[in-house]
Amino acid sequence: MSSRTGPLDHFHAVILAGGRGTRFWPQSRARRPKQFLNVLGPESLLQQTLARLGPIAPPERTWILTNQRLRKLVLDQLPGIPRRQVIAEPLQRNTAAAIALAARLLEQQDPDAVMGVFPSDHVIAKPATFQRVLRRGAKAALQGNLVTLGIKPRWPETGYGYIEFPADTPARSATPRPVVRFREKPRPAAARRYLKAGNYYWNSGMFLWQARTILRLIERFLPATADALSKLPPLGSRQFSASLRRHYPACDNISIDYGVLERTSDMVALPCPDFGWNDVGSWEAVYQLLPKDKRGNVLRSRTQVLSAGGNYVDSDKLVALVGVQDLIVVDTPDALLIARRQDSQQVADLVKALEAGGLTDLL
């Protein structure tokens, strides 16, 4: 172990990798959700997440929260992470339970643990800037703060939540500030107002805090969760998995935002410079993030194009486009999606409809 001390000595990265990502159907399936897909390069979003956290948290301080169905895929994609640090939830709960579980395990290992909580399915185009931000955030967390990362908005996005800072927040401040309020995904007019006002930042869903700080708040706001997890034996013990299966279902099924963060006045947020963050919330986002040909097509297959532009095409076979504009075309061995780009959020509804129709082989 290194003998130097610094804000990252007790820093643990906790990556949430249990989500479904249905908006990426038909590539994302229950057995292979969005975070495991290579939609933006040769590595999966999960592998990219690990790679950019590597300089901040070594493997022995990196934890993956996932579920039983996906654990093997996580181990396959992240062979460098110790197996016991890939924790499978025995059933689907929301983020509060997963974060509480991680906090508890970390606190047992290291009472001074600072944890950073990261989604596994976002992209960050400028990892060096991101890593600088994390060092500042970890320092603030070490001082007992509950820190969320706010991202300076680049356009009036209506697909993200926003963090409202006090009106006097300087444009590029990088010190934590109190959060006035979390704002839900806004309508277009509000999003434009937020952008213009300057004190509204995108809510990245990335958090930093000490394990003990968040555990104290979970005890206060989600006592059932705290109580259920208090019954678990230490991680290494032989009874751990069985005990988790027994007690985890008693945890509250609620997000950390609703369950804790919006109920405390102690939140601060770090107004971050643009580090190229994108939550990749739909095929439209993938289209926007990738280079295009001169007609605005993103073509990830052999193609023959006649007067067609603005399309996203991914297939193993030759795809011929004639006259079509602004489509998402995603072809897989057993299902083919053709959607208007502007409707790509509705792919989630489509998956619900497949589910309702009992087409479980395609989910």
Added chain:
Amino acid sequence: MSSRTGPLDHFHAVILAGGRGTRFWPQSRARRPKQFLNVLGPESLLQQTLARLGPIAPPERTWILTNQRLRKLVLDQLPGIPRRQVIAEPLQRNTAAAIALAARLLEQQDPDAVMGVFPSDHVIAKPATFQRVLRRGAKAALQGNLVTLGIKPRWPETGYGYIEFPADTPARSATPRPVVRFREKPRPAAARRYLKAGNYYWNSGMFLWQARTILRLIERFLPATADALSKLPPLGSRQFSASLRRHYPACDNISIDYGVLERTSDMVALPCPDFGWNDVGSWEAVYQLLPKDKRGNVLRSRTQVLSAGGNYVDSDKLVALVGVQDLIVVDTPDALLIARRQDSQQVADLVKALEAGGLTDLL
């Protein structure tokens, strides 16, 4: 053989089955063109053609003109036709050469032969009406006429050629009339004028005449073709195929319309009642001919549809449509076509582009 005599006793059906039908790519391929596809029912267009000619011409008087690559497919699809009557052109010539060849072979068999020439890739929804028309046409042909079938137009189609009759042609006359002129595919305004005028009929591309009548005209207008074919030994002889390979290339590469019919003033046409004829010239035509769901979709695969209408979808896999309108989607194991319905004629250009690009495995 029957002892009764009638206009059909010497009638032979000649089916032209050598075309490529590139507008039906990616289902139509060089090895399996349009006429062999089941785009409109359980039987191929070729099989449907034979079935509706059956009551008019028995197998021993039915001839199929095709090419060497397709001959086996014809024999497979039409097992009832004597093998020697399935003639393979040794190389691609246009319709004049194929018709001249058929006429020569028929005349050798039966000097009084009347031949009906039929495309193999059209549909006729009312075969009984069609068969009545053929009996009348055969009678006119037996009297030495060159008869083409004109179809009473039902809408101002711009994709068909037209036959102009004398202005006084009664609306539903069924006796042959002289042809004033053949008209090329018209612009929309002209098509509307033709429809209103009443003496313009769709040119079906179906002809009836005595073999000797057309041969006389071929000698006059296409002497190279007549000369080349005069060198062939009788069909049954051992040298026939080799001789055809040697002499057929010398035939003129021209359509019967340009090569003969538009150069003689002897043409008559039979103004036919609507027998549900359609030349099925594009995916759009297939879309129009098939039943639709309440959103106007023709869905020939498992599908999940969200706010999508007016689409034609054919695939072996589940196809999910979100928001898209008026598309042609044709999925095959190695190629996927997505075209605007209104652009479906351009699929032929697409195939040319694939050809130019050297993607011969997909043609």
